Amino acid sequence: MYKLILSEGKARRGTFETVHGTVQTPAFMNVATSAAIKGGISAYDLEELKCQVMLCNTYHLHVRPGDKLIAELGGLHPFTGWKRPILTDSGGFQVFSLSSLRKITEEGVTFASHIDGKRIFMGPEESMQIQSHLGSTIAMAFDECIANPATYEYTVRSIARTTRWLRRCKDEMARLNSLPGTINKHQMLFGINQGATFDDLRIKHMKQIAEMDLDGYAVGGLAVGESTEDMYHILDVVVPYMPENKPRYLMGVGTPSNIIEGVARGIDLFDCVMPSRNARHGHVFTWQGIRNLNNAKYEKDMLPLDEECSCPVCRGHSRAYIRHLLKSNEILAGRLMVMHNLWFYNTLMERIREALDNGTFQQFREEYSEKLGTRI
């Protein structure tokens, strides 16, 4: 249940109640692909890093260790040790991005596992069943994520099918949630808006799925090849058609600036692999901009990664030490920088919420939206 507390312009401050606890929004969901954050971060670390929602990948967990095994063990919560909300994606994005061999029909998608090449079929029902096995708090609808640029004709056919798939997802989840052995009988379903970069198709599709009264709505198919301007334009166009009383999730986005701009356009939830992926390459986010720890200037720098940060890493380690670890290919380098970056993202959301609470979000946006993307 989403509750809007206040607005500033289009930006929203709210709460989202789930069976696994309440999420303060806007919020960033921390990506734990195979039920672990890349870089050696556990569910217990996430608690320390102010994470509110963990996101796990249905496709990865389906192929390994298998969703049925996780179901036997009680679902993702006891499996990972994470006690708060978990969102699972539908597997659709990975099916379309990781699999070279795939065939789409009305029923669903046949594709080759990226691990052993085995042929796998996944459609709306299969995706819902897998996510039900995982016992996540929020399941995402099975959709086709169209890569940009796409043709108008293809997009028309694709979004029509995605809408038909969404109805099947809703029906299947209702059936699964009513079964006696289901792990989370209160599992929620978010619908996903598609439509490539076509304003009219985005709006048309959003109107269609809004009618289905789902638990939340996502904007998908962005940050998949289009420009940042196009992405913001699509948000400007489509968000007004998203239900006000439901959480709005911008999938796979993005940089700190993207997030601030997303919030400014009415988005409540975000997720992205950027904080962990960039960290593993030595790029850390700070309140002054992005720092590249590979840079020789940090060789003797005993300051923390970010002097304005109070994360567990900045409380105890220097740039010089972390740079040494990075140059020595020590796993600890990645772990420390991932921890810092996740803390940074979760703190960014906290500061966005505080700014909204204080009616100063526009000031915050002006101060930080550009600054956080500069290289220092």
Place this chain on the structure above:
Amino acid sequence: MYKLILSEGKARRGTFETVHGTVQTPAFMNVATSAAIKGGISAYDLEELKCQVMLCNTYHLHVRPGDKLIAELGGLHPFTGWKRPILTDSGGFQVFSLSSLRKITEEGVTFASHIDGKRIFMGPEESMQIQSHLGSTIAMAFDECIANPATYEYTVRSIARTTRWLRRCKDEMARLNSLPGTINKHQMLFGINQGATFDDLRIKHMKQIAEMDLDGYAVGGLAVGESTEDMYHILDVVVPYMPENKPRYLMGVGTPSNIIEGVARGIDLFDCVMPSRNARHGHVFTWQGIRNLNNAKYEKDMLPLDEECSCPVCRGHSRAYIRHLLKSNEILAGRLMVMHNLWFYNTLMERIREALDNGTFQQFREEYSEKLGTRI
């Protein structure tokens, strides 16, 4: 300053005071090769894992990031964040084991860096200077670690040189500790006994170095190719000639059983990469024996790694989850198992000390020495 509290047979319970705090012995030193424990463990994690002494490798830190850089930054303590005692090895072992091209003369050893092949010279003075730069609590003497089996003739010549090198180490450390800019003016020096597997040479060398009144004494050149029986035999032979009022350190050893048997023969300090290296391959130590997490039988096993363990990993994670992480090549797998194994080793030492305090070490040895090495 070592203080013997009590003995049970040859086993000793003591305390070892250093400028960075007191070590309760027997103790296991946790190996942080390049100023980080392999597997993503930081100095702050080590505190949580009941570690008393961190061990860093002089050779690795000399080639990267460079001991002079670490000296500029205040030494290993501020560099790593570790506040308790640090022991640095002399670099000798790596010079002899990692470098394919090396030439030994009376002056020292010329060898090729394993990173870029650059020619490096290291002798007793260089080793002391590097360790002084690192600012460790305890520096190890520069010796030749003879691989077993070795000829009698070579061993005679080698230990004579190692003794001459030890005198030079002692003189150089005295000089360095008196300089105004030295980081740790109270740096201690441990001498190292060599002599391959020859009883008479081991004893002769030990008698020679015991006369130099160093801060501690180590038995080196064991666990380098000889049988476990030979290793125990050498300890039986040489330990009686080690000064009673100084800590005794068995270098690079070993399994839990080796440690219990080392304590039973009068050893106070140990170090080994085994807990972290084995963990990274999925082998964990438990109070019932060694568990291989690669084993399919753990696929659905929701018990902790060790039901008798209260480490941070066993408090929150299951065998099934850790096995999944291992099979998915998640870095978190290694981190969790390294944490568990280090906690196990440090707890093993704690229990050995408790047994000594209670006069029940012989019982403890009978119960665990063999058991901890069995595969379960």
